[in-house]
Amino acid sequence: MRGVRVLDLSDGRAGAYCARLMAMTGAEVVVGEPPGGSELRRSRMVDTGAGPVSAAWEYLRANTASVVVDAGASLADLAAGFDAVVLDCQGDLAPVQADIAAAREAQPRLVAVAITPYGFTGPKSAWRAGPLEHWALGGHMSLNGEPDRHPLPGGGPWLTHLVGATAAIGIQAALTNAATTGDGDLVEVSALEALANAHQWSFSLYTHNGVTKRRWGNRFGEQHHPLALYECIDGWVCIAAVSVHQWEGFCIAMDQVELLAREDFYVPAVRFDHADELDEIIAAWTATKTVAEAVTALQDNQVPSGPVASLDDMLASPQLAARDYWVNLDTPPAEAAPGDSAAGAPVSVGSPLSDEMTVVTARPRVPGPPARIDGATPHFRRAPALGTDALVSATLTADAAAGDAATTRGQEPIWPEGVKPLAGVRVVEFTIAWAGPLVCRMLGDLGADVIKIEHPTARGLAMPPAEKIVAERGNWEWGQLPGPLSRNGIFLNNDPGDDWFNRLGHWNKMNRSKRGLCLDLKAPGGREVLSRLVATADIVVNNYSPRGVRSAGITPAELREMNPAIVTLDMSGFGATGPDAERISWGPVLDAASGLASTTGYPDSGPYKQGIAFPDVVGGLHGTVIALAALWQHWRTSNPVAVDLSQLETAIAVAGDQFAEASMRRTGTPPPPRRGARSPDAAPAGVYRCRGDDAWLALTVTDDEAWKALAGALDDPTCGQHWATEAARQADHDTIDAMIERWTLTRDKHAAAAELQAAGISASAVMTIADIVNDDHSTARGLMVDHARPDGQPQLFPGLPFRFDTTPTALSPAPTLGQHNNPILTELGYTAAEIAALYDTTTIAQAPSD
Template sequence: MKVVDLSVDVAGGFAARLMGGSGLRVVRPRGGGPPVPTGDDLLRVYLDAGKEHLPCPASPSGLVDAEDLVFLTFDRGAYIGLPAGWTVEDLPAGCVRVTTSSFGTTGPYRTWRGGPLADWAAGGYLGITGDPDRPPLIGPEHLCGYVAGYTAAIAAEAALRHRARTGEPQRVDLSTMESMLSVHQSTFSRLAVGIVRERTGRYTEVYPLVVRPCLDGYVSLGVVTDAEFDRLAIAVGRAELAADERFADAAARWAHRDALDTELDTFLGARTAEQAVAVLVEHGVAAAKVVGPYEVLRNPQLAHRGFWRQPAGRGGSGRMPGDPVPAGVTLGSSPRSDRRRAGRARHRGALPLSGLTVLDFTAFWAGPLATRWLADLGADVVWVERPGSRAEPGGTTQDLTAEVMRVFHRKMNRNKRSVLLDLKTAAGRAAARRLAAEADLLVENFRPGVMAAFGLGPAEMCALNPELVYVSLSGFGASGPWAARRSYGPTIEAASSVEGRTGYPGGEPLRLGHTLPDATGGLAGALAALRGLRDRDASGRGGWFDVSQLEVYAALCGEEILAASLTGQDPPRIGNRSRHGGVQGVFRCAGDDAWIAVRLAGRRDLERLAEVTGLDGLARAARTGPRDDAAAEALIAGYTATRDKHRTAALLQDAGLEAFAVLGPAELLADDHLRARGFFVTARPGDTLPGSPLHSEPPLVDPRGPAPRFGAHTDEVLGQFGLPRPEIAHP
């Protein structure tokens, strides 16, 4: 089997690159389609790393075999980028096809023109990023496509597994819109209890989970719990702040956030970013310097782990991210020929992972998202919870934060079973080892060393069960000078260069409206698990996958890091403008906080917009050079200011232009396109939450199952695995 990359979008190209990182041969036909996007050499260099470029035959039969995996791109109602004379119908019937697009191959938007700016608007992140009194703000231009690429690689692995189990080829339809909506952590959980997420600039719902200036730049602080705030107070030399009523708990710190800024700025303003981070990390506070693409190349953690690669064919110049999902490490001995699979996992029909058991030692966001993917794909996910780790209140509560977390639990832990074990006791650890001895996968997202301290580390568990696929998902990886550091999504966002490139022109770096490193880490964790299963099918042995969320997120910055390595400079923050040659922006429309995102890729788009709008100035701008982007933006802004965002987007799309209304959470929930594709699912009456972005027939996923009550399956699961009742820990 080989991977044939016929895609011409970032999502498909990155997914194919990820599959190549697993050892599969990836090929592209020469002349098979335009670069991504047209004229952007470095993006193409990054996406094509490790791929073979072969002569393009006259028909697919000269390149594509029935056992192959094929990535395709769909836009404006048709497959695009195929070599001349090729059609999708001519591909071999047995091959697995994964089609990526902005909006999908079905639904009202299937004929619309997609692209990187439309992806930001349609995926719900544009509307919640930026200052409340300024235009909504994008992050790095192609970030949404990269997130969809991780998702498409998961789809590919699942489809390959389905074919291996059933002999049936799969056709998967995956949109960037739904891929982005599926990685909102709590946007729709909050909406379910009546809280609408909006733009809040640099502020998060928790304080001080924030970026603040220092002597030579900016520092990202990761402080969420009261204990972390106590450590922060000691670190900045102000232990008395821990007893200050203004900062007594999370609600008080949020209410007095400006006063807290003043207290922290005294410490930060006297230190460089590196000095401040060193002190904070020494006191156990999650912190990172906000860096750009050039500075991230000097990160000691990434250097230690050998993350960087040199692009081929450029004379040894330049560096770019390597594989964010590293190969598994074999730790156990040869599989025991007499080992009897317990066969105790729940079977969920023909789903790809039905009959496999996942032992889930995860918490917070990244780890639970990884195991939720495995559960949606049919695995029997046994979630190991510790006594007292969460409450299970009855009825409703007036505490909206608690209500949000309950809805979030129903979203993040659907299709799982909950087992209660106290790993601080010998009985609890023994039960966990017995479960691991029979499991197919184990996923954990503790800091490195925690599982080993319980006797449940990868070396011990893979020796106990050589067929076990063990996935560790930590902030920075299990080795290197940063391995022991605490991390939160915003600190990884700062260290990766994503935050350093997000912001209004001339302004401070800004976080995304909802932090993404945990979500992309979860996608990479699921991908590592699926890759490990495919490796095990071939070799009979499991292995350990050491996944670093920093590496996973830095991989979304490939072309910008490569460019910075060649220029020796960090790019400035440019707001919503393009670094890739187009005229684009987010423009105000009629109504309260109403906006439209418009991207014009080149001269022809400018001329077409002039025809549709009657803006003669745009036609003149298209014919003269150098192009005056500010003048073009002013003309577009004047046109959209008095018009409805939805009707204007439809008008421009009818003219073949990339345009999309900036949608808020409630608008997305009511969107006709998403309803037609059945994206949202009802977890229980009143809870409408994102389902799965994978569309196929037969389905590869079932995202409709319930989340477990605390410890509800303890007796059932341990009994199934033959563990006596005395080993079962109860609350």
């Protein structure tokens, strides 16, 4: 976002990731640090042989500047001359709120984002949380791992980074509002609400059926099978056979065509109910194949699949090399002269690491931009040395000015008109599943007119006839998992009604704040409708494969013929170019292919997938950041903008410092072992069983003072002084874990978390979805909102993942199929007779075709 200056005063990962995304989209970001430097500079230290390097600092602070902040300076003074300020805070939040209020009074256009664990209000507003507790408090950890073992966090602080990505969206929305109204804002981002937003259908299953989603190991719980990880001769493979044709291709690939005679197996949830039986067959087949052989056989039969790649595999990936994804930062800190800025050093994009560095490399290899934005050249710089703002800020400003001069045509910016941030912006949406719908839902929540294009059969895929669903319902009771025929629909009260296609709980969650146009592009007149619609649009979003984009006739070139100024966002699984571009993917396949699954697991286990299709939400949040950045570029220049986003690359981005660390390891050094819930930066950190069924507590001792507080709370005579340092506690982690669990086993998980929080310790119950919905704090914050339809049918879903003081938003229920056909076509100039003719040819519809 060129022309925007951001001051980042955070010292946590969420704030740093927010600022990183702002910098990667063109903003000038200055990091304010205390005289001793940010704590982040000392996180994930790697001994490269040329001196210790912080992988976290190198990744999260690339492209930023550094200034030493006087501890006595006011926020109002520090923020002068900046458009936005980022704060990452916890504990007593009253002073922060007062500082923000004073800064906004002094600078009315200032946008301040405050990232907290639970928000400024509510019973838990003063509670603390770090990366491990984010996995617990947001309901994600309860879905990961084996049902008979402790629940697992992901293999890195990825959820914390998603909180930062959510904050970046909030900043962008508020800056857009400020551009049109002149008014700044406070953007309040709580990890709880941001992470509740990061679920697919976990909440709908509970609010619609009373069922609390649980963890299923490496299976994708309740709805689909096979959508899981399997061991091969030389590694692991992820297989995702969901649709009818994928199931058929899967059976053919395994030479198990007799399974096709099982008519009930054409229903994905039936296959899940027979997962033990199927997994014996699948595991026997994969055990005879190498990963490459299995993937080739499956992909040749159009079955989404891929290897469970390691971090090192991805650093050497031909797909990522072909897309020039990796950035090699060429000047190690040790080579920078005293007082010089390492941040200003040049970098090479996509070039190989030096062949001469066979023992160690001090050159971190980090992910590049989260997407390729046509016309926006990224300016990569190494993370800054402490306090070098004068040099770096001038460089960044000069680069930004040069970039603007190269792309602008001299006219005034064409900001959208209206009250809401995106009022006056029209989005045409071609998306399926989760990642793409999430982008457009968030744009709609911010006031854009989102028109979702659906084929008449789009909502009916894999759904059996309605009469069979009704017959299966039988004596179903609230809280009981629905039968396999209706399970994927997640109907309220397990009742499909007469219009089952309008009552799909997961679909209604993902598609609020939109209008619906049910259009068959290949039917008579369909192309003309598309052409007229795109001519009125600002941005077209799709998450199809490149093959699907070509088939639909919505390539950037084709869309520019309809609207020369159009912004396009293509967000495919692997990107529009490279040897893997045409590969079919689902979220769990990308979870495996990105290297994320390889880092997740118990110390004695193989890799584990996430309990949700995690790369989908990662792609959706990054896609929203990029969509807003592309629109901003268009408004500043009036030029068309084309964006190529790879969901694989956004998944890698949330683990960027882990890849930087891997790139700096000594040659031949094996990757670090899976750690379960333990941390390389803090001890003790873990998940502990509490009183009750499947009840767990997560806690992190962040420093020696927190350890003293925990020792006092445990009041255990074995808690000796020899554990006063982190190194000692890491060395004796097993003993300490046993001591902690003796204490937690006597307590309710919620009471234990409250007791530890009162002592100043970062802790959280491992929250289930039911816990979150029914929690007093969630109620006080209004986390759940009711998007009731006009007929009064309740639709309870998590609300916005951020709060604004003044920036307006616009939430509305999801459209019924074809609900807005007539008004949209009328806006496009169609007469009543012409609209009727389109119905007659089934070019448009309001119900699935037979």
